[in-house]
Amino acid sequence: MSVYTELNSSDFTAILADYNLGQLHDFQGIAAGIENSNYFIITDSGRYVLTIFERMQAEELPYFMRLMKHLATNGLSCPDVMARHDGSLLFETNGKQGCIVSCLSGKTLDALNMAQLRSSGESLARLHLAGADFDEHRSNPTGPEWLAGKIAEVVEKTASIYGRDAAELLTDELTSQRALDWSSLPRGVIHGDLFVDNILFDGDQASGIIDFYYAHDAAFAMDIAITLNAQAVLLGDHDQQRMDAFLSGYEKLRPLQQQEREALPLLLRLGALRFWVSRLYDAIYPRGGAMTQTKDPEEYRRKLMFHRRKA
Template sequence: MAVFTAVTEAQLAQWLRHYDLGEVVEFRGITSGIENSNFFLTTTGGEYVLTIFEKLTDRQLPFYLDLMRHLAAHRVPVPDPVLRDDGALFGMLHGKPAAIVTKLEGAPQLAPGVEHCVEVGQMLARMHLAGRDFAHHQPNLRSLPWWEETVPTLLPFVDDAQRSLLTSELAHQHAFFASADYAAMPGGPCHCDLFRDNALFADAAPGTGHHVRLGGFFDFYFAGCDKWLFDVAVTVNDWCVDLPTGRLDDARVDALLRAYQTVRPFTPEENRHWSDMLRAGAYRFWVSRLYDFHLPRAAELLTPHDPGHFERILRERLQGVALPGIHTSCN
């Protein structure tokens, strides 16, 4: 979430005429993220987030907005798109699709503990199951076909060791994706980018006995239909990692996976390929960060993420990672 497209107060006022949100109290850009232009919007009617989509087209956007509405209707805490006065989920601003969604309660927890991982694991599984009857299908646009298209453009920018790892891991993932076990894994709508800065935590209600409360998941604009295990792997690679080294923290991994599997146990195929999917999750973000670093777009507020972080994570995952001893389904 950065600011690639600036919006003046006059432009905002004109655009908001299509919404019943009251008067503008505050409007400011959000500096984190790398894909869209995002703004916090406070009106007399409440708190919202306005997003201008820099890459997604008006044909692609309904999948993401409809998915959020579907999940919100199934009591999964996610931003709920606000309808315009004509019933549409988005409009055009500066010639680009733009939408307003409700703002979730809470703040990111950038140093998560076991208790945060429990909340995330349970809600991620609930989200996966809630998406089973979602009517629309769109593949994860940053999966294997995108890797195969993008990696050749990166090879001139990397050293020999990185070039070797990029090509060898791409070959490994190509074989994994073509396997019968991969085909048998369950899947559906996935967040595909559930990092610790894409979830919010609020104070727990008094008397509940809980120390933390998940406010919800947001930033669904990398979402797509994929294997659920890929979504879990992406999440574990961020929530359960030691940031300086890329190593997994066993206590957080165990907490997140146990919590997830109280809602949806893994299948035998998922158990067998946990290590492969952790590698896939790391590879996806190493490739995208290399791309953003070496082939950046101009933005008013943008700091590219360090691609070396996910290179370290991928090299760690190449050592192999076993699942904790968790009871799983044989269905």
């Protein structure tokens, strides 16, 4: 992710002193994403990712650590959290908490083909099944109250920067979504942020899912909608076929219920609205950082319009 907290070799050496990972050989900041500070580190025992948490509350972090261990134990290819000498899973540096996790095989891709979309669908279904008996819970950090609050904060500046039509679209879609209730849909642990930079591939086969720091309890169909928007919808001529490919892979392991199928078109709109609002907020109220990346809000406005036109 983007690097907001800069570490030097002495910082890494001090952190590694509490692990059984050997001496530091090299490190490199990872300039992608917008939430945490991530580094690749290489030690005597291998290659790892070191993450420093920039925004999350300290009391939330043990949930993510234990979730990743649970998912890995139950058949999902995802990072394993390294334990310190005392068995703890988190370290502290510069007044912030962090963790070290294993590196997975494969690489991220800029865009997925049909075979890769099918494999990604299988991976998401495997995640939902692997988390079925995870007994910890986390509420949705970008739920209805968050959404309404963020729209209130950005709507006027959206009108002045992006135009009155964009501001009206925000409030109109929020009104439509407020009338809906998804509480009866099948639910459990979801990833919540499965963009192409959070899934690894060896060829056409998905080899691992990373970055679980948006994970929470929600409808599985919401996770599907978020992932379809992120991976399958390119605003081109073949988007429906791309979505169908992803869903065919997902349903190999977990067939959708009829109510999930019926909800999906509106959840695609909700997912597009959430990420549009998040990107608008980051563009209007940018944070400083040594290696930061602000993503284009316009992409998700266009995706929301795409789904509204299909309604």
